Amino acid sequence: MDPADRAYMTEILTQLKLARDQKAEAEREFALWSDRMKLAKEKGAEDLYRGARDRALRARDALTRAESTIMELEVERDSFKKEARRVGEPERVAAAQKQVESLKGTDLDPDMARLDRMSRESDADDALAALKRDMGLD
Secondary structure (H helix, E strand, O other): OOHHHHHHHHHHHHHHHHHHHHHHHHHHHHHHHHHHHHHHHHHOOHHHHHHHHHHHHHHHHHHHHHHHHHHHHHHHHHHHHHHHHHHHHHHHHHHHHHHHHHHOOOOOOHHHHHHHHHHHHHHHHHHHHHHHHHHOOO
């Protein structure tokens, strides 16, 4: 990932963290004012009830906005990750092919290793056949 992409991802993650913090704060506020609203209603304090209801509604709106922001940022983060993986894929394939090419002609050459294994198996079969002939088991 190049520095510009890394900075962009860092910005998304920072905004996501802030949105999650805002959501947690809005949840606490909503719970607090919902409880106060119920208490005011039980006590019959209509003016306190209206004030608590207004604060609970504002907290619920803040909670909804925070949840929406979180969802948008998560979608943006996931699509950016997916795009970054797709962009990097040809480079990884080319690097792997280059690595395999660099092994050609060495002891680690995959094709030569296969031939060496087949040659050893053939040599072992020949040696076993010769041993059986020498022992008269043939």
